Amino acid sequence: MGSLVDRSLDHVALAAPLMAIGWVLLLSGGRALDALTLGEETARSLGFALERVRLRLILGTAFAVGAAVAVSGAIGFVGLVIPHLLRPLVGHEPSRLLVPSALGGGCLVLAADIAVRWLRTGPELRLGVLTALIGAPFFLLLVLRLRREAI
Amino acid sequence: MLTPLARQAFAAFSALVTLLPALAAAPASRVISLNLCTDQLVLALADRSAIVSVTYLARDCTISAQCRAAASEPINYGTAEELVAAEPDLVLGGRYTTRPAIGIARRLGMKVLEFDPPSSLDMVRRQIRDVAEALGRPERSETMIAALDGRLAALPQAAPEGERPVATVYQANGMTVGANSLIDAALQAAGFDNLARRLGLENYMYLPLETLIAGRPDPPDPQYAASDLPLAGRERPEPSGDCRRHRPRSAHHRPAIAVDLRLARDRRRYRAAGASAGAPRDGTAINGKARDGLLLASLALLAATLFVASALIGRVPLAVSAAVTDLWHGRTSPAALILFQLRFPRALLGLLVGMTLGLSGAVMQGLLRNPLAEPGVLGVSAMAAFGAVVAFYTGLSLRFSLALPFGGIVGAFLAVAPLGSLAGTRGSIFVMLLAGAAINSLAGALTALALNLSPNPYAA
Numbered sequence: 001m002g003s004l005v006d007r008s009l010d011h012v013a014l015a016a017p018l019m020a021i022g023w024v025l026l027l028s029g030g031r032a033l034d035a036l037t038l039g040e041e042t043a044r045s046l047g048f049a050l051e052r053v054r055l056r057l058i059l060g061t062a063f064a065v066g067a068a069v070a071v072s073g074a075i076g077f078v079g080l081v082i083p084h085l086l087r088p089l090v091g092h093e094p095s096r097l098l099v100p101s102a103l104g105g106g107c108l109v110l111a112a113d114i115a116v117r118w119l120r121t122g123p124e125l126r127l128g129v130l131t132a133l134i135g136a137p138f139f140l141l142l143v144l145r146l147r148r149e150a151i
Numbered sequence: 152m153l154t155p156l157a158r159q160a161f162a163a164f165s166a167l168v169t170l171l172p173a174l175a176a177a178p179a180s181r182v183i184s185l186n187l188c189t190d191q192l193v194l195a196l197a198d199r200s201a202i203v204s205v206t207y208l209a210r211d212c213t214i215s216a217q218c219r220a221a222a223s224e225p226i227n228y229g230t231a232e233e234l235v236a237a238e239p240d241l242v243l244g245g246r247y248t249t250r251p252a253i254g255i256a257r258r259l260g261m262k263v264l265e266f267d268p269p270s271s272l273d274m275v276r277r278q279i280r281d282v283a284e285a286l287g288r289p290e291r292s293e294t295m296i297a298a299l300d301g302r303l304a305a306l307p308q309a310a311p312e313g314e315r316p317v318a319t320v321y322q323a324n325g326m327t328v329g330a331n332s333l334i335d336a337a338l339q340a341a342g343f344d345n346l347a348r349r350l351g352l353e354n355y356m357y358l359p360l361e362t363l364i365a366g367r368p369d370p371p372d373p374q375y376a377a378s379d380l381p382l383a384g385r386e387r388p389e390p391s392g393d394c395r396r397h398r399p400r401s402a403h404h405r406p407a408i409a410v411d412l413r414l415a416r417d418r419r420r421y422r423a424a425g426a427s428a429g430a431p432r433d434g435t436a437i438n439g440k441a442r443d444g445l446l447l448a449s450l451a452l453l454a455a456t457l458f459v460a461s462a463l464i465g466r467v468p469l470a471v472s473a474a475v476t477d478l479w480h481g482r483t484s485p486a487a488l489i490l491f492q493l494r495f496p497r498a499l500l501g502l503l504v505g506m507t508l509g510l511s512g513a514v515m516q517g518l519l520r521n522p523l524a525e526p527g528v529l530g531v532s533a534m535a536a537f538g539a540v541v542a543f544y545t546g547l548s549l550r551f552s553l554a555l556p557f558g559g560i561v562g563a564f565l566a567v568a569p570l571g572s573l574a575g576t577r578g579s580i581f582v583m584l585l586a587g588a589a590i591n592s593l594a595g596a597l598t599a600l601a602l603n604l605s606p607n608p609y610a611a
Contacts, residue, residue, distance in 0.1 A: 004504075006231045006251035009496045012503070014556050019507050026514045033517035040580070054583070057518050058529065058570050064507040065526045066563020069535035070556040072504045079512025080525035086513075089446055094517030096443055098510055103450035105509020106502040110457035113501045117464050122207060123228050146522065 002073030002128030004113050015067040022064025023102075029057045030095030037094065075112075075128045077135020078105050084142060180286060183237050185229045185252055186245035187215060189266055192282040193243060194220045196291050203237045228466070231255045235488050236467040241285055254552050255492070269333050270354070272340070275299070309342035316369040319346035319358070327358035454502060461498035462490060469494075519580055529583065530590025531566045537598045538562020544601055566590050 032053040035043040044050055068075075082104045083097055090096045109127070112134075116125045180201040184193045190209035193202060194217040202224055208214060209221035227233040229249035234242065234256055242256045242263045256263050264285055269275045276296050283292030309315060318338060320328045328334040329345070329352030338345045346366045347358060463471060467489065474486035511526040519528065526532060541547075542558025573586050 002504075004497050004501050006255075006493070007496050007500050008251070008255070008492060010553055011556060012496050012499050014553055014560075015500070016503060018560065019503055022507065023510060026510055029514060029518070033514065036517065036520065054518065054580075055571060057514055058583075059567065061511045061515065061526060061529060062531050062563050062567040062570070065511050065531050066535045066560050066566075067556075068504040068507040069532040070539060070559025070563065071500060073539070074527070074532055074536055075504065075508060076527070077525075078505060078508040079515070079527070080523070081512075082509040083513040083516050084522070086446075090443060094513065097513045097517070100443075100446055100450055101513035102506040102510035103447065103454050105507070105512070106454045106505035107450060107457055109505025109508070110454065110461050110498065110501045113497070114457065114461050114464055117466070124230075142522075 002069075002075035002131075003124075003126045004072055005124060007071065011071045015071040018067035019064045022060045022062070022067065025056050025060025026064065027098055029053055029060070030098055033094035037092070073128055075109060076132045077139060078108050078131055081135055081138050081142075082108060180241055181237070181239045182241045182243065182286065183227065183234060183239040184209075184243045185227065185234070185249045186243065186266070188245060188268070189243035189264075189282065190215065190221065191217050192279060193286075194224070195295060196279070196283045196288055197286050198288075199224070201286065203239050204233070230466055232466050232489050232493050235259070235485050235493065238485055243282065243285075250552065259488070270331050270336075271333065272299075272303075272336050275333065303340055306340060307342065309339075312344075315342055315344040317346050317349075317366065318343040318368055319363070319366070321358065321363060325357050325360060326355055327352060327363075329353045329356055458498050458502055461501060462494045465489070465494055519584060521584075527591070529566070529570055529587035530594055531563050531570075533591045533594035533598075534566035535559040535563040537594045537601070538565070540598050540601050544604075562594075566594070 032043065032048045032050070035046045035048050036050070036053075038046075040050060065079075083101045086100045086104050087097060090100055108131075112130050113127055116127055116130055119125060180197070181203050182193055182197050182201050183203045184190045184205045187206055187208045190205040193205060194209065204225040204227040205221055207226040207228055209224070210218050210226060212218035215221060227237070229252055231252040231254075234252045239256075240262060242253065242261050244253045244256075244263065244265055246265050246267045253263060253265065262285070264281065266278055266281075267274075269278055276299070279295050279299075280289070280292045283289050283295075320334055320338070322328075327347040329347040329350070331353050332355070335345050335348055346363070346368055347356065350358070350362065350366065352358065463469070469489055470486055471490065474484070474490040477484040477487035478491055508526055512524075515524040515526060515528055516522060518524075536559070538558040538561045539555050540558075541562070542554045547554040547558065569590065570583065570586060573582055
């Protein structure tokens with residue numbers, strides 16, 4: 001489970017460049033994602049080379065998430081919950097969701113990291129444990145709501 | 152099988168670490184101990200006034216022989232922040248514990264002594280001498296060693312080889328302790344024949360239950376049989392020389408989340424959304440751009456506030472203005488070090504990691520057109536965790552401190568190779584999801600394999 005205890009600037013120096021590459025790749029795919037909401041065929045007919053878009057986005061995820069997990073360990077549910085929390089505020093176009101999701105994710109992890117220090121549980125609670133403890137019930141709620149909508 | 156007996160034998164050694172009265176004026180020494188075993192030696196050998204802090208584990212009477220002495224001493228949790236704030240001139244730690252804190256102590260030029268978990272009585276004697284020497288109290292080590300040897304000599308004469316009662320230590324997860332270990336030395340000294348040693352096992356090893364039964368350990372002495380200690384499945388390791396607690400755990404893999412594919416419905420929903428792209432989506436969104444701007448501004452403000460708050464909160468109270476002044480003038484005070492070398496990277500990493508997770512989550516949900524997608528769905532993070540686990544359990548992380556994140560990055564790229572080759576083809580997005588599920592379970596299996604093969608009894 002993830003944690004941010006005793007990380008140094010070396011960790012930042014190792015991860016930040018890879019994350020930056022990943023972010024550029026991920027943010028460049030916004031328009032294509034909008035088109036993709038219309039379906040793969042439509043997106044293709046709109047002139048998006050879907051194979052290349054997919055490759056770019058997957059490479060971007062690998063760079064950014066790989067670097068993040070490498071320095072902090074797995075911090076679950078942030079990537080799942082944040083877009084859902086923000087989607088009602090920005091609407092369903094993926095491109096408009098990207099930057100708010102990034103900022104929201106930053107806020108959530110910082111807040112959770114403050115919480116594990118503030119809770120003073122003796123040896124610190126692991127950050128990944130806290131996000132999963134809060135995230136898992138939220139995930140359940142989400143699934144239940146989806147079920148209701150589907151019926 | 153005779154856990155209580157072995158425990159008893161070991162208690163003899165733990166009890167040897169007796170507290171000595173302060174003989175002379177305090178040497179000009181500020182000692183911090185970051186490891187349970189060095190705690191015991193510091194509490195026994197150092198002047199009380201020289202002890203800055205010992206670990207919180209030293210107060211736990213189930214694992215610490217000196218728990219009563221530790222009760223009146225300040226404690227630490229082995230974090231770098233506490234270490235820097237304490238400004239010690241001597242740092243004692245274990246070879247495998249609190250690596251980040253010890254790395255920072257070295258970088259700051261503090262005197263650091265690292266100790267391997269002792270594997271023999273001679274090694275115990277040597278470590279007692281080393282610690283006493285470093286504390287400037289060499290004479291106390293001889294007193295302590297004499298007490299140890301006196302107790303060993305007072306043990307009843309062991310039966311001749313071949314007639315000794317057979318015993319072994321059987322710990323949680325079926326782990327036993329064979330030759331070349333302190334526990335084996337304790338069993339020998341107490342007059343037992345260690346079954347694990349006879350079976351050719353060394354150090355911490357797995358002992359199958361069948362082998363244990365076939366080895367016919369002698370029934371426990373009724374004197375100890377009444378003990379309330381269960382024979383196996385104890386959650387805590389024996390109090391014996393377990394210097395490996397407090398060891399940073401590496402990232403464990405997360406099980407893959409089964410993704411519920413609701414493509415048809417989502418397509419309907421997204422189509423409705425996409426049809427109105429560029430136009431106000433609903434009545435309240437009269438000006439989408441302005442609202443987006445407001446949202447972005449407030450999120451950015453919140454992130455900045457949390458970033459500052461993150462730098463202000465920590466284990467030790469910090470005079471922030473003094474730290475900033477020191478930093479400005481290029482002075483290296485503990486406060487400046489804590490703020491800039493420990494809390495700033497932590498807050499920065501929190502922000503960067505969170506942004507990465509949020510962004511890639513949004514991208515994945517868009518790309519896979521699935522509301523339950525998240526960054527881990529392609530297996531990249533599971534493979535990164537596997538890479539870090541390998542770096543940890545092969546001992547690479549002891550050689551250089553960034554081996555762990557480096558291993559993680561290598562792991563992540565192992566996952567990209569198959570994903571990249573799939574993404575370039577005209578296959579459907581389902582193929583990617585399936586490949587992600589496969590990579591996730593493969594990474595999980597590989598992580599379990601690495602933990603399985605590792606010699607650490609607490610890993611499984």
